[in-house]
Amino acid sequence: MEYFADLTWKDSIKDIIDILIVTYIIYQLILLVRGTRAVQLLKGILVLVVIWALSTWFDLYTLKWLMNQAFTFGVLAVFIIFQPELRRGLEQLGRGKIFGRTIAEDEEITRMINEVIKSVNYLSRRKIGALIVFERTTGLNEYTESGIKMQSVVSSELLINIFIPNTPLHDGAVIIQGQQISAAACYLPLSENPFISKELGTRHRAAIGISEVGDALSLIVSEETGQVSLAMNGQVIRDINEESLISKLHEALKPNVTTKEKKGLFWKRKGDNKDDGQMD
Helix, strand or coil: CHHHHCCCHHHHHHHHHHHHHHHHHHHHHHHHHCCCCHHHHHHHHHHHHHHHHHHHHCCCHHHHHHHHHHHHHHHHHHHHHCHHHHHHHHHHHHHCCCCCCCHHHHHHHHHHHHHHHHHHHHHHHCCCCEEEEECCCCCCHHHHCCCEEEEEECCHHHHHHHHCCCCCCCCCEEEEECCEEEEEEECCCCCCCCCCCCCCCHHHHHHHHHHHCCCCEEEEECCCCCCEEEEECCEEECCCCHHHHHHHHHHHHCCCCCHHHHHHHHHHHHHHCCCCCCCC
16 A cells, blocks of 8 residues: 555556556467467466465365476476467567568568469369468468478469479478468378268368368369369368458458458459459
């Protein structure tokens, strides 16, 4: 109470600013791990904290000793377990992106989506099978390691050449991390969902499977029908039209885009590429 009695208006403003800064940092940290497997690990840590608090409250000596040992060595374990998230956070901090994306990055995402749509249009018309995966917050490094490293700029020409039949990289998935093609010919986990339509083959099951283990977005072109499908959150949208596909890619990869911008991009895309046509 003495602290509040001696509190001046300058101290009050300073404390408010201090609390707001800490709150914002915590909020950004939550956004960093949201949608990743780190969320489940955080829940496990919370359970351990509750057990430790109960053992202290009821003075359970053995359980309290075990919890103290767990916390002593647990700090090192946390750094090991959260290594991908910590690395991503430090990279974003170094690039000045932890407090939001830059205009240049938004423009680069728009360019990337344009290139992907152009390649999908081409592959769809010619019934060339393809599987393109977009990494979001859940890291996909364990899957890029199963393929051929590329680290290439996303272009429609490169994507088309990758999936041309009987070429070294056509069999497997292309994984896009950030605005780069990270790897091609990658192996993905197949979905074990028994309710998936029997009409869907391995390519679709792999697309659904990778969307089940994280928040990745998968784009599939069927080599049997030429239909384009989108897999997200363990579900697949079959035979999606171009307008809906552009809209969903923007919502997932560039959530700050406005509806007006999305419509402008769609009509501009169609006007600039009249020969590309619509997807089936």
